[in-house]
Amino acid sequence: MDKPYVIGIDVGGTNTVVGIVDKRGQILRSGSLKTAKHANVEDYLDELAEVIEDVIKDIATKEQIKGIGAGTPNGNYFTGSIEFAPNLRWKGIIPFAQMLEERVGIPVALTNDANAAAIGEMTYGAARGMKDFIVITLGTGVGSGIVVNGQLVYGHDGFAGELGHVIMRRSNGRVCGCGRSGCLEAYTSATGVARTAREYLELQHDAKSQLRNIPIDEITSKDVFDAAMAGDEMAKEIFRFTGEMLGEAFADFVAFSSPEAIILFGGLAKAGDLIMNPVRESMERNLLPIFKNKVKLLFSELKESDAAVLGASALGWEVR
Missing domain, CATH: 3.30.420.40 (ATPase, nucleotide binding domain)
Structure with a gap:
């Protein structure tokens, strides 16, 4: 089946933004939640999964999503974990990609949030x-x-x-x-x-x-x-x-x-x-x-939320 969409997630210390992106780099629909609201990462991921489902509906089925890319504080591209992020309430090492994948059934890759912004800038913005x-x-x-x-x-x-x-x-x-x-x-x-x-x-x-x-x-x-x-x-x-x-x-x-x-x-x-x-x-x-x-x-040259979401979404095309 053709998989013409990816999901980009920008996890900030205060807010998280989610967008569904097509192959032309258009954010077709977005949603958000408060990162800082949840002291427990399990509760946060439950709400994040709900936002992802909401963003997808009316545009695509899960089977049409190639992958999810997330930009997070202290996100490790190699392990898929958030590790010792000072600006998040959840401490230690969190296997974020694996935990989110278990909830939504779509492959997840992550990177540092600033790296995601750099990818977005290089692909769509001032660094083209x-x-x-x-x-x-x-x-x-x-x-x-x-x-x-x-x-x-x-x-x-x-x-x-x-x-x-x-x-x-x-x-x-x-x-x-x-x-x-x-x-x-x-x-x-x-x-x-x-x-x-x-x-x-x-x-x-x-x-x-x-x-x-x-x-x-x-x-x-x-x-x-x-x-x-x-x-x-x-x-x-x-x-x-x-x-x-x-x-x-x-x-x-x-x-x-x-x-x-x-x-x-x-x-x-x-x-x-x-x-x-x-x-x-x-x-x-x-x-x-x-x-x-x-x-x-x-x-x-990109709207603040768009750059990080688009940059993160680029990882979604590369997941297995």
């Missing part, structure tokens, strides 16, 4: 035609998909490309969700931006900011963005700080893989020039001379 690039995902955490000579870099164990966990500050570094201190993710993820805002508000007692109108423990990166767009100086400074640290890290990333482009993807990328201008200035300032003015900094 490129063989060497890095996708940086700026969401609940900071992830990366590294492509060298047209191939995703997985490493010997499936975990290469954890650029969100390079250590940026060795002395008095912020504690990261991974348990270490000073990681890039602790500063430049959406949660990191909110932490920076709280630090600024506590340390700069006299500085005026509309962020003071929000309970300090409830501030989000979107609140900082909204304030910056309204001209709030403290909020703009928070984005400058975030962008400068990203640019510093990017200069190091360029040194090891000399990418044609670094592509920003995810919620924080919506900040546009607020984040991009300090990133570009900081990266160029910190680059080795041989790399200056060579590396493009781009925003994803």
Whole structure:
């Protein structure tokens, strides 16, 4: 039987998006659920299976689905497991692909969520035609998909490309969700931006900011963005700080893989020039001379949910 469809799943720390995709790369229908709602992975997978069934109905039968591809935090392409994901409530090693396959009866493959975004960008987005690039995902955490000579870099164990966990500050570094201190993710993820805002508000007692109108423990990166767009100086400074640290890290990333482009993807990328201008200035300032003015900094050309779902769905065509 012809199997003209695949399912793509983007498992984020907060939300999960599911889409049914045809051979032209069109998402025909999508659904979603709250990842963070379920403390028990069994309950989460039960609801995920229901969402998949709902997305499929009216479009295809299960027999017409070639496979399911999932992009997950700390997803291991080689084993099909989620392993020690710091931004998920389920701890340890979870044989995600096997558990989902048992529920839905369709073969499942998975990869790291940032790798899925990189595959989506290479196939449908800003990296079309490129063989060497890095996708940086700026969401609940900071992830990366590294492509060298047209191939995703997985490493010997499936975990290469954890650029969100390079250590940026060795002395008095912020504690990261991974348990270490000073990681890039602790500063430049959406949660990191909110932490920076709280630090600024506590340390700069006299500085005026509309962020003071929000309970300090409830501030989000979107609140900082909204304030910056309204001209709030403290909020703009928070984005400058975030962008400068990203640019510093990017200069190091360029040194090891000399990418044609670094592509920003995810919620924080919506900040546009607020984040991009300090990133570009900081990266160029910190680059080795041989790399200056060579590396493009781009925003994803795909809708946030679409890129990860499409990238993950590409794995669905390859499953057995």
